[in-house]
Amino acid sequence: MSLLEVRNLAVAFPTPDGVVRAVRGVSLSLNQGRTLAVVGESGSGKSVATQTLTGLTRGAKVEGEAWFEDTELLTASDRTLRQIRGARIGMIFQDPLSSLHPYYTVGWQIVEMIRAHDRTTSRTAARERAAELLGRVGIPHAQERIRDFPHQFSGGMRQRVMIAMAMALDPALLVADEPTTALDVTVQAQVLSVMRDLQDEFGTAIILITHDLGVVAQIADEVAVMYAGSVMEMASRRQLFYEPHHPYTEGLLASLPTAGNGRKRLVPIAGNPPSLIAPPPGCPFAPRCPHAFAHCWEEAPPLRAVYGDTAHQSACWLPTDVAGRQAARDRLRTATGGVQ
């Protein structure tokens, strides 16, 4: 039994302009101690999907199931969810400056987290623990720095504070929503390694949302590629990088700089994602897909196992065997004169 099992999650927001179908049938599964990376362009529903799990999307219409440690999250009471949030599922977000309360010291904010779930911990003990946690994530002079306000820390240090807070109660799952996007490259690597170390130590499972395939390459076990609210491809990191099936994944990989280890954010493939209000029928990627053919416009492809590997799934009508997929690739290359 996996730690987290999400089936057919769908999230829709009623807005004055129409219903925004932000997530459309996402299924995921994650085992203890593993890292699942979720990648995809802006607006593909990564944040909405993960935040819905802990009940943070308000005013949304939610369908599907999400099992976490024997609790069904989507139908759980507010009280249950509150006990899970923070204690069992820690979360960190993209911009650590705006994610920490500007008016309270970082120590206060960590202590609040600890005491919200465990009233028996004394204030002093919680402070001790806060300082210890800050030390653990690599903040020098932690004892003094718990009295500082978020704006007195650098970006990387702030994100370490967020990590310390999220890990304070030793959660089983850490959801990190673009934790390094706002940081410099060198700082990114440090923050990621802090996460890795904590994961090794506590056996935490991580869902890591990112735009950055370089980050994926560094720490993911599994990868889910999202587009327009759906998972397009799901595979182990190795499979995804070396044998992608979905044309969208291919596009993402192609947009990576090839030489050296210089990493870049996903360069969008030409075109825009479809409207989430009235999604056209058929494959959501069809308008931008170089492979698109008539059937793609008519029926949305389901996730299917590809290359004979049940762990590798792709939502694409292209042939599911290695040879067929390669043939399609070749044909495209000749048609475009090798530009693709």
Added chain:
Amino acid sequence: MLWFLLRRTFLGALVLWLITMGVFALFFVTPNNVARSLAGRQATPETIQLVEARLGLDQPIWKQYLDFVRNALHGDLGYDYYHQQPVTEIIVAALPITVSLAVGAAVLWMLLGVTNGVISAVRSGSFADRALTTFALFFYSMPTFLLGLLLLYFLYFQLTLSGYPFFPPGGYVPFTDDPYEWTRHMVLPWVTLALVLAATYTRLTRGSMLDVLGEDYIRTARSKGLRESRVVVVHGLRSALTPVVTQFGIDLGQLVGGVVVTETVFSMPGLGKTAIDAINRQDLPVILGIVLFASAAVVVANILVDLAYAMLDPRVRLH
């Protein structure tokens, strides 16, 4: 911090100086007939001249002004034209009335306005929100004097007619004379002032709260598994209060300088009513004194607002 206070005090003094100059100049551009009315209808020109000399009105304007400023710096705002009472004494006598009115109303309007604003924001779009915003807009549109009269009509007149004389028709009883009577006399003025001002605070709090509730750190607070009430109050309201406190300081500063309309409607001899009476009698020293005091109250309130700002928001540095 010290530098900030020095700078602001200096600027405040500058503002006060400009205001006294303005008021002084304005009162002398029009022909002044105080001496004539004081001297009586049948007064001979000689009597009028005597009166003018006694009031110092025969001096050149610049000299009168310099005298005024010199005395003001020594805490002497002159004497009223009619009873030769020191203006400072008049202010000191009227001030407690205005302050009890303003402070009592402030407590009420903050409670009412902020609570309603928070409820409105948290339940934004709901029936409660619409009801509260409409309620706020109603009183926001309500002229203070009209509300005062309506309250007098219903809560004084009609209640007394029906045999429940809870509220008096106006007037003031010092707290030290009779705390019960003081309260009884203050309630309607408090409510009047509080209702018209609470509306502003409901709207301000609602807007500010809606902004804050969309902030990332509110999402963080929820992700920590805090109770929603704690998220709203400790994390949301704490930040949303900053603009509210600013407005509060400004309003209180203005009010301490004279609650003109409410004092008039409820016949309370506070600073506002005293000023109106002085204006009607062209009692220049009293007008000048009260305007100066009222401006000082606003200036001091503005400095306090900035200090409060720095205390509320650790990111703010005073300079």
Added chain:
Amino acid sequence: MTDPPPTEVHDEPSAAPEHESRREPAITARSPWVLAGRRLLRDRVAIVCLVVIVLIVLLAVFAPLVASITGHGPNQQYRDTGLSPDGLPRAPSGEFWLGTDSLGRDILVRIAYGARISLLVGVVATALTVTIGVVVGLAAGYLGGVVDTILARVIDVVLSVPFLLVAIALVSIFGAGLLNTVLVIGAFSWASMARIVRGQVLSLREREFVEAARSMGASSARIMFVDILPNVLAQVIVYTTLLIPVVIVVQATLSFLGLGLPAPTADWGGMISEAQNYYTTSWWFVLFPGLALLATTLAFNLFGDGVRDAFDPRAEGLTRGWKG
């Protein structure tokens, strides 16, 4: 378009653009004004308020008609029919629809004539306030430097003035009258507007279109009024609509405090002030002028709210010191 059977892989790259072109209707650039106007039309409350405002305007314009229908002049005193034997105002009746005042005058007719004063002062004083505020704000924000420092100080000073007290003092010196009331209100209410415009201009000043105009040698005045002003206009309009009811209340308050138009001119604040001593005997005397005033300010405020929501900038700080 001849598509191959669905199962076959079709790699023709030209297919995609074609589909793309029929995928979504062309997005036409709608101006924010049209959008705001459309949003406003959809706002039922705002429309109702607009209707109420129009009705009040009609009442003011056709006040003489009201007088001729009822047969009562605004300042005519009906000492026999309009007052009770003990000299008290008469309750509403077939003769005096909204009753009479303490001098036996027809309240309905006086309300109609009073609407003229309220609206006139409301609109003219607001126009004056907005004009000063916009010009000062533009100058301070755009010209910067010493000009800005001085103007910002002036704004601070004006905002520190105890407005109501000084307004009363001024009106009492210069004499109560339409022009003086308008001037006094204008002279002391522009500072909030100036501060808002200044803030907006400061953020616009460095934008490309301003740079472009500057590099093409446009004069400062031209840049301020032709290039920058249109960009702050939405905000200005919102504040203007919200300012009108404020000004109407200030005028009524001055009248109420005895600094309105000289008798016997009918104006709402003055009527309510006269009614003060009669509220125990003649409820209509204070109620109807009060309702007229309240309906007007409420309609303007609700409409102003609608305008604000339609344009969506933030409103604050308009209420400095005129309440109390």
